[in-house]
Amino acid sequence: MGSVIDAPKVADANKDADGNLLSDKKLTVVFVLGGPGSGKGTQCANIVEHYGFTHLSAGDLLRAEIKSGSENGTMIENMIKEGKIVPSEVTIKLLQKAMLDGGNDRFLIDGFPRNEENRAAFENVTKIEPEFVLFFECSEEEMERRLLNRNQGRADDNIETIRKRFKVFVESSIPVVEHYDARGKVRKIDAGRPVEEVFEAVKGIFSPFSSN
Ligand SMILES: Nc1ncnc2c1ncn2[C@@H]1O[C@H](COP(=O)(O)OP(=O)(O)O)[C@@H](O)[C@H]1O
Numbered sequence: 001m002g003s004v005i006d007a008p009k010v011a012d013a014n015k016d017a018d019g020n021l022l023s024d025k026k027l028t029v030v031f032v033l034g035g036p037g038s039g040k041g042t043q044c045a046n047i048v049e050h051y052g053f054t055h056l057s058a059g060d061l062l063r064a065e066i067k068s069g070s071e072n073g074t075m076i077e078n079m080i081k082e083g084k085i086v087p088s089e090v091t092i093k094l095l096q097k098a099m100l101d102g103g104n105d106r107f108l109i110d111g112f113p114r115n116e117e118n119r120a121a122f123e124n125v126t127k128i129e130p131e132f133v134l135f136f137e138c139s140e141e142e143m144e145r146r147l148l149n150r151n152q153g154r155a156d157d158n159i160e161t162i163r164k165r166f167k168v169f170v171e172s173s174i175p176v177v178e179h180y181d182a183r184g185k186v187r188k189i190d191a192g193r194p195v196e197e198v199f200e201a202v203k204g205i206f207s208p209f210s211s212n
């Protein structure tokens with residue numbers, strides 16, 4: 001019964017102003033994954049500039065939701081401080097809205113899916129399959145150094161929360177990367193190098209998306 005009642009709601013949430021389903025459009029979605037501090041946001045900004053993608057960071061959307069004073073704000077804030085992953089339903093709603101508002105057909109989804117629940121729920125709700133998964137590989141030592149120097153005033157960039165985020169990454173996010181790897185969809189990058197060198201490797205993967 002539950003699924004019968006919920007189905008129209010899900011479909012509505014997935015429609016744009018003209019009533020088109022997100023999954024009916026020819027969308028190119030790339031998931032950008034990697035540990036905290038591996039350089040996802042930094043490289044996404046470069047990709048946007050060169051390849052015409054719209055960058056959607058799940059973490060940025062959740063932080064904006066806290067600031068907006070939404071009813072979920074306190075729950076999201078507490079989970080982020082603890083390094084935990086927010087329930088998929090909340091994050092997926094924010095991503096769907098941003099995709100429908102985005103007015104583009106190419107999206108980089110950064111920091112999502114971060115666990116199996118994220119992955120399965122996004123697939124079920126949107127029916128979108130990623131083109132590929134860009135995976136930034138970096139040592140914890142280097143990621144820790146970067147996060148402690150990030151200086152963006154984030155409540156989760158302290159050593160205690162960083163350690164918890166690393167644990168969640170290994171236990172919950174790596175299995176998502178393995179899921180896509182088993183399907184030949186992972187493009188792995190050595191992200192421990194300087195920003196420019198990492199972007200050179202990224203370019204090799206994105207060259208099919210060059211507009212000229
Ligand atoms: N290749 C790199 N080498 C050194 N520092 C980097 C590199 N890439 C990103 N950074 C810096 O590390 C911090 C984390 O990068 P960010 O892009 O926010 O990572 P993520 O989104 O994966 O957490 C930022 O301060 C950023 O300027």
Ligand SMILES: Nc1ccn([C@H]2C[C@H](O)[C@@H](COP(=O)(O)OP(=O)(O)O)O2)c(=O)n1
Nearest residue numbers: 036037058059060083084085086111112114
């Ligand atoms: N899919 C996601 C993405 C982020 N979050 C929460 C939990 C994460 O620790 C924080 C921060 O994510 P964000 O991608 O901004 O962090 P990093 O860029 O990897 O340092 O947001 C989430 O709950 N679900």
Ligand SMILES: [Mg+2]
Nearest residue numbers: 040041057059
């Ligand atoms: Mg980030």
